[in-house]
Amino acid sequence: MQLHLFDDEKVVNRAIDLFEKALPNQNIYICFVGDIVHFVNATNNLYFYKEGEYFQIDNLKNVNKIIIHNLSYRKVVFINTYLPQPIPCYWNIWGGDLYNTILEYRGCSIYYEPRYLGVKYFIRKALCYLNIYSNIQKTVLSFIKNRVTHFVTSADYDTAKQYIRDYITGVQVTGFRYYPIDVMLGELVDKSAKGNVLLLGNSASFTNNHSYAFKYLSNLDLKDKKIVVPLSYGGSLKYINHIIKQGKRRWGNFFVPLQDFLSLDKYNQLLTTAEICIFSSWRQEAFGNIVIALYLGAKVFLSERSSLLNYFRSIDVVIYPLEQMRQEDIDFPLSDEIKESNRKILFELLNEQVIVNNIRNIWGNNK
Numbered sequence: 001m002q003l004h005l006f007d008d009e010k011v012v013n014r015a016i017d018l019f020e021k022a023l024p025n026q027n028i029y030i031c032f033v034g035d036i037v038h039f040v041n042a043t044n045n046l047y048f049y050k051e052g053e054y055f056q057i058d059n060l061k062n063v064n065k066i067i068i069h070n071l072s073y074r075k076v077v078f079i080n081t082y083l084p085q086p087i088p089c090y091w092n093i094w095g096g097d098l099y100n101t102i103l104e105y106r107g108c109s110i111y112y113e114p115r116y117l118g119v120k121y122f123i124r125k126a127l128c129y130l131n132i133y134s135n136i137q138k139t140v141l142s143f144i145k146n147r148v149t150h151f152v153t154s155a156d157y158d159t160a161k162q163y164i165r166d167y168i169t170g171v172q173v174t175g176f177r178y179y180p181i182d183v184m185l186g187e188l189v190d191k192s193a194k195g196n197v198l199l200l201g202n203s204a205s206f207t208n209n210h211s212y213a214f215k216y217l218s219n220l221d222l223k224d225k226k227i228v229v230p231l232s233y234g235g236s237l238k239y240i241n242h243i244i245k246q247g248k249r250r251w252g253n254f255f256v257p258l259q260d261f262l263s264l265d266k267y268n269q270l271l272t273t274a275e276i277c278i279f280s281s282w283r284q285e286a287f288g289n290i291v292i293a294l295y296l297g298a299k300v301f302l303s304e305r306s307s308l309l310n311y312f313r314s315i316d317v318v319i320y321p322l323e324q325m326r327q328e329d330i331d332f333p334l335s336d337e338i339k340e341s342n343r344k345i346l347f348e349l350l351n352e353q354v355i356v357n358n359i360r361n362i363w364g365n366n367k
Contacts, residue, residue, distance in 0.1 A: 001062040002363055003083075004029045005075045011178045012040045015069065018180065018352070022359035028059065032074060049078070057082055065363060067152075070094040073136045076143045090173065090363075091144070093153040098160060099283040100207070102140070106163045109305075110283045112209040116239040141167050152176055152362075155284055155307035173362055179288045180352035181295060188268055192339070193296040195273030198225045198330075202279065202286040204235030210243045212303070213280035216325050218250060225330070226254055228270065232261045274298055275333050280322055284308055294319070295346055297339035301325060315349055317342050 004019065006012045008031055019027050029046040031037075037048060049055060051074050060082055066089045068075055079089070104110050105128040114121065127133070133141070145167040151157050157172040182189075198217075201208040210229065217227070227247065231240050240259070247255035262270065277293040279286050282305040290308065293300050294317060301322040302309040312319045318338045320329060334342075348354070 002027050002065045002067055003060060003063040004067045004069060005078065006031045006040065006069045007072070008033045008038050008040050009070075010039045012069075014180075014183065015178050016043065016046070018178075018355055019359060021352075022356040023363060028063065030055075030078075032072075032078075055082055063087060065090065067092060067363070071097040071140070071144075073140055076140055079147065080143070086147075088149045089147045089170075090150040090152050091148045091170075092176065093151060093156050093160075093284075095156075095284040096207075098156055102137075103159065103163045105137075108159065108163050110207050110281075112212040112280075112282075113206070113239075113242075116236060116242065117206060145169055155311040159307055175358035176362060177287070177350060177355055179291055179350060180355050181291055181346055181350040182352055184288060184292060185295065186268070187265075188271070188292065188296065191272050191296060193272055193275050193293070193298045195275060196225050197270065197274040198222065198227050198276045198278065199270070199274035199293070199298075200227055200229045200278045200280070202230055202289045203233050204231040204240050204243070205285070206235055206239060207281050207283055207285055208234075209280045209282060209303070211246060213278050213322060214246060214250065216322055217278075220325065220327055220330050222251070222254065222330060224254070225276070226256050227251055228256045228258060228274070230258045230262075232259055271296060271298075276330065277301070278322060279303075279306075281306055291346060291350065294342050297334055297343070299329065299334050301329075315345055317345050 002019070002023065004027060006015070006029060012031065016029060027045060029043070030049050031040045031046060033040075033048050033050060040046070047055070047059065055078070063083065064087060066079060066083060066087055068090065069092045071091050071093075099108060099110050105125055111117065141164070144164070149170045150173045151160065151168070151170050152173045154174045154177075161168050200213055201210055229243065229247065231243065244257045247257065271292060274293065275298055277290070277298045278301045279290055280303050282303055284307055287308065290300060290302070299320065301320045304321045304323050309319060309321060318334070318341065
């Protein structure tokens with residue numbers, strides 16, 4: 001029986017559906033929640049858990065694999081409390097759990113403008129520089145070293161080894177993704193991007209590094225293209241205002257910040273008008289958005305610092321480094337041949353049946 005530890009996030013329902021299709025009646029799910037459940041749907045094998053509450057340990061008696069979706073201190077405490085015995089433990093890396101909370105404090109840069117993160121960030125960074133770590137950090141690192149047997153990632157294993165080599169004792173596992181393309185697309189199946197929108201980023205998170213993208217766009221003639229920037233969640237008001245002020249100063253009314261949350265239908269409509277998409281994160285981020293943009297035939301730019309650039313290149317998807325953006329990249333869309341090739345590759349590698357088969361291969365009872 002596999003035990004899955006989740007947070008209350010949008011992707012969870014989709015993930016549960018994948019695991020149930022692949023390994024029915026072989027999963028238990030625990031979702032860590034606050035006072036209100038926002039996204040996760042109740043099922044007969046899912047338990048909602050509030051930090052500090054007692055959990056009925058009998059529900060865990062048949063667990064022989066632990067799968068952590070997005071590693072956190074409270075999940076570490078839960079496992080150490082209720083499952084202290086050595087059980088194979090898989091860490092499905094999401095991005096923020098590795099980069100934001102661990103690697104960044106050990107020299108891996110992910111913020112172009114860290115000054116907007118506040119004083120606590122710099123204090124914590126200074127302490128880490130002096131090799132002074134909090135009990136939370138020590139506990140998580142000890143857990144990674146002593147309990148994590150498998151790192152589930154297609155792009156970040158080598159980066160983790162580079163910065164926390166002494167703690168990486170488990171092996172890499174590839175092949176699992178939360179984003180089956182045929183499920184994600186919905187009404188976008190067979191649609192194509194056509195319009196004058198240049199979409200920049202997917203949120204106001206600090207790791208979107210908007211100003212970093214501005215630096216390269218400022219050298220180009222964008223003509224009548226609208227630079228549309230989703231800023232409805234993440235980051236801080238101070239950071240959002242900074243990005244809007246910068247964008248308006250450079251491009252005037254051609255800079256369009258989106259501060260109101262868009263429904264899925266409206267966001268999909270926006271994607272069909274974006275022939276150019278830029279995701280300037282220096283870490284793994286916005287994977288689902290990138291895949292959809294590529295499917296629609298957009299010319300997609302990622303930072304050379306992002307592990308996802310190498311991932312997409314490794315599967316022969318045509319994708320571009322932001323740092324090498326040229327005027328002709330703005331002036332001309334992808335050829336029909338490249339669009340079709342990207343679409344075919346993504347469908348072959350990321351369709352639901354492939355992901356389901358990969359789950360069986362990774363976590364099936366014979367493993």
